[in-house]
Amino acid sequence: MRWSVGAWASPERVRKAGGVGGGRCRVGLRLETKLSLLEEELCEANLDDPSKICKIFDKYAEQPVLKEKSAFRKLHIIDKCFSHRTVEEIFSSLEKENENAEINGDWISAAIDSLKRASPTSLKISLKSIREGRLQGVGQCLIREFRMVCHVLRGEVSRDFFEGCRAILIDRDRNPKWSPSRLDQVSYEMVNHYFSRVNDEGWMDLKLPTKLNLPPSAMAKL
Known part of the structure; x- marks a missing residue:
């Protein structure tokens, strides 16, 4: 496997991210001259041992200088608000933080307005999908999203996709007219329906090819 660290950890990409590179390594701009060494070590590393990969990244990692308005300066608020179990609780947490807008900035108001314009059904199925995906492999994620799209296109629970179009x-x-129009009108049963196999002979479930003779480390995970 050939790594290409420079492609995703370039100085330009780091700058666009607000001074922080992707993932665990948090590559800073000053790391540019070390990228070739980092790439060389990754190419020679044992990919069966994730801990060794992490140690290599840690070896070259540097603490970046964050821009004043970088989203990474607000991670504690973002984590606090969006770690709640339901969309309603996320809204409530954002609105509470918005009371201190002078301290936290106007980004919270923009986030609340954006969420309020979205389809209530889409918000709830998106949150459930994100939460489930954290514990699933790529194959499970593809099947889950395939089923979601099938139900969205069938429009049995909600036709918000077509209304949005x-x-x-x-x-x-x-000015979309969502139906249901409120979060409290979207029940757990309605949300769970999007994650079930389509009960219709005309709609086949997604079947992925079986992976043969592959070690556990080769099974892609999210």
């Missing part, structure tokens, strides 16, 4: 692409009034 109408409001943005067809009439362009940017």
Whole structure:
């Protein structure tokens, strides 16, 4: 396997991220001259041992200088608000933090407005999908998302996808009429329906090819 660290940890990409590179290593701009050495060690590393990979990244990691408005300066608030179990609790937490807008900035108001414009059904199925995906492999994620898309296109629970297309692409009034229109109208049963296998002979479930003779380390995980 050939690594290409420079491609994803370039100075330009680091700058766009607010002074922080991707993932665990948090590559800073001053690491540019070390990228070739980092790439060389990764190419020679034993990919069966994730701990060794992490140690290599730690060896070259540097603490970056964050921009004043970088989102990474607000991670404690983001984690606090979006770690709640339900969308309703996330809204409540954001609104509470928004009371200190002078301290936390106006980004919270923008986040609240963006969420309020979104489909209540989409918000709930998206949150459930993200939470489930953290503990699933790539194959499970592909099957889950395939089933979600099938149910969205069938429009049995909600036709918000088509309403969103109408409001943005067809009439362009940017005023979608969501149904259900409120979060409290979207039940657990409605959300769970999107994650079930489609009970219709005309809609086949996604079947992935079986991986043969592959070590556990070769099984892609999220």
